[in-house]
Amino acid sequence: MGFCLPGYKTLRRGKYVLLLFVSLSVLAWIATFSGEIVKSAQIFSASPQTLVQADSLRDQLNTETAAPNQIETPTPKAECPKESPLLQGAVKLSFESSLTLKDVESKNKGVTDGEYEPSDCTASQSVAVLIPHRSRERHLLYLLNHLHPFLQRQQLHYAIYVIQQAGDATFNRAKLLNVGYLEALKDYSWECFVFHDVDLVPENDHNLYVCDNQPKHLVVGRNATGYKLRYKGYFGGVTAMTKDQFLQVNGFSNTYWGWGGEDDDLRIRVELQKMKIVRPPADVARYTMVFHKRDSGNEINKDRMRLLGQTPLVWKKDGLNSCTYKTMLLERQPLYVNVTVDIGKP
Structure with a gap:
């Protein structure tokens, strides 16, 4: 028995040592495993921030990449100076x-279909210039030659409409101008209308073709009258009225066939609406009248004084609201819009 005891004790010590070694190994493995878990937890907890940073970086790269391909919004043009x-x-x-x-077309390349707009600024007003016409081609050519650069120097958005009376009936300037107003508004909501005789050419571009808060008479003087106003109440030749002013007076009368009276009728309409006629300074509102003989079919209207006496009674029903006509031709030429109409007979 005594022989066996020492060997037994040795065996037991070996077991304890082995058990201790295994325990230490297990503890070391647990510690290592726990560290990996902590690292994983740290990585997991940081991943949202990492994703946010990645998203921000991606958005920045996308913006930088897309910018060159984006169409830039044009910078709005400044208003043209007063x-x-x-x-x-x-x-x-x-x-x-x-x-x-x-020749005139070649000098006005910026005009398209009779219309012009400044390229470097926004015009203060949009203006339709209405020219009643029949058999005055040479006068029209001279007027276009001077009027286009004149209006461009004023930095206006404008268009020129030439309203031709078809047939050989007596000429009716006033009705043609009513037609021009109605036809021009089909193209654009023009703010201002300039009613312009074909034989009057402006001399000074400080005579601005823009409308005022009152009807405007642009011809204070012409060469044929010594650059003096023809008479105190004169409201003919070249006048400017806003769209609303002209509508308020119901436009021109349609009943003035032949020369004279229609501009005085318009003045009476203006006065009936308590509006006042304004004029530019006399040294600015000067025109050259291109000489011509009186046209056949545009003889003096001998009935004009009688018609003027009726204006206060008939203006509400004789004008834009009663203007009837038939459009024969609408042609957009380089320098103007040609509107040829049949306006009937007296």
Whole structure:
């Protein structure tokens, strides 16, 4: 028995040592495993921030990449100055017999279908220039030659409408201008209308073709009258009225066939609406009248004084609201819009 005891004790010690070694190994493995869990937990807890950073970086890269391909919004144009820097003042007019329509077109490349708009600023007003016409091609050519650069120097958005009376009936300037107003508004909501005789050419571009808060008379003087106003109440030749002012007076009368009376009728309509006629300074509102003989079919209207006496009674029903006509041709030429109409007979 005593022989066996020492060996037994040795065996027991070996078991304890082995058990201790295994325990230590297990503890070491647990510690290692726990560290990996902690690391994983740390990585997991940081991942939302990492994703946010990645999203921000991606958005930044997308923005930088897309920017060159985006279409930039045009910068709005500034308003044109109240007084155009292009104005020249009084200029010497010339009327060359060799002038052609192609010559005028070549000098006005910025005009398309009779319309022009400044490229570097926004015009203060949009203006429709209405010219009643029949058998005055040479006068029209001279007027277009001077009027286009004149209006461009004023930095206006404008269009020129030439209203031609078809047939050989007595000429009716007033009704043609009513037609021009109605037809022009089909193209654009023009703010201002300038009613312009074909034989009057402006001399000074400080005579602005814009409308005022009152009806405006632009012809204070012409060469044919020594540059003096024809008479105190004169409201003919070239006048400017806003769209609303002209509508308020119901436009021109349609009943003035032949020369004279229709401009005085318009003045009476203006006065009946308690509006006041304004004029530019006399040294600015100067025109050259291109000489011509009285046209056949535009003889003096001998009935004009009787018609003027009826204006206060009939203006509400004789004008824009009773203007009937038939459009024969509407043609957009380079320098103007040609509107040829049948307006009937007296």
